[in-house]
Amino acid sequence: MSITLLDVYDRLLAHYGPQAWWPGDSRLEIMVGAILTQNTSWRNVEKAILNLKEEGLFDPFKLQETPQEGLAEIIRPAGYYRLKAKRLQNLMRYVVETHHGDLDAMFACSLSALREDLLALNGIGPETADAILLYAGELPTFVVDTYTARVLKRHGWIEQEADYHQIQDLLVSELPQEVPLYNEYHALLVRVGNAHCRKTPKCDTCPLCELLPPGGIEEGF
DNA sequence: CTCCCGCCGA
DNA sequence: TCGGCTGGAG
Known part of the structure; x- marks a missing residue:
């Protein structure tokens, strides 16, 4: 051709x-958005993210600790809210337990190792993993x-x-x-x-x- | 393949 | 009223 x-x-x-992508001004916000936007229009994701900010939950530790049912209600506008509450907490648990909640430290790890870790989490497939790596981590994956x-x-x-x-x-x-x-x-x-x-x-x-x-x-x- | 599931425009 | 939305798991 x-x-x-x-x-x-x-x-x-x-x-x-x-x-000017990704819409979202922190690594955490990009990661949260990557989960919430799964099969969902960005318009609805914005509402859920706004809710999380208003609740003061934009922190890996708080997101992980919040009771799942409560978190689900907060992100409800994004759809699939019970499922996404679980997925979000799976990701946050990984961030807290493996990287001590430090996203800068996390993305200093190698791309291949992080991609493998992310794909092993329930709720993160190849597209979500690559979106997190590229847009939150600024690592070269398409x-x-x-x-x-x-x-x-x-x-x-x-x-x-x-x-x-x-x-x-x-x-x-x-x-x-x-x-x-x-x-x-x-x-x-x-x-x-x-x-x-x-x-x-x-x-x-x-x-x-x-x-x-x-x-x-x-x-x- | 089905299910997860809210929201909005046509 | 309904199809589709910056997917993934079982």
Whole structure:
């Protein structure tokens, strides 16, 4: 293919400009947001985060200690609230017990070791782990989400059956392995995906419209 | 595959 | 009124 994934990045950046991700101004807030936003619109996550701040719970120790049912009610606007209360406390327990609640110390550990630790926690899969590592830890790992898969597959840049790791592998192999690029690229993919690469695509007004393959791609979404 | 589950726009 | 939302587990 003549178009490279770096060309795609340039095109998205030119069209949308910098996205200033992750929304959230502390490592802890980014980690909490990463859990709460699982299959949930960011709009609802913001309400839950605001609730946590108003309750004065934005601290790994407090989040871990708060009774689970109470925590669940506080984060209720984010949906799946009982499930997410558990997941949030699983993550906070790890932070407290393994890293003494010190996030700066935690992210000074190696990327591969942290990724393995996070994936071992119940409630953290590859996307959430990578989001935490990249956006909270500023460590170089590419976040692959539903939109990333759709955009790449619909344009024929990767096979339809490609899984998370295969998609991540392609991006990493074709791009400079730099945190600012990974950060911005994922944010731009979410932006274009949310606006255009829906289940029912809106290609006519998409900034990547000209990069569609001639005959279209057979897909099964 | 189903379940987890609130919220909002079409 | 309902589909979809910056997923993950069983």
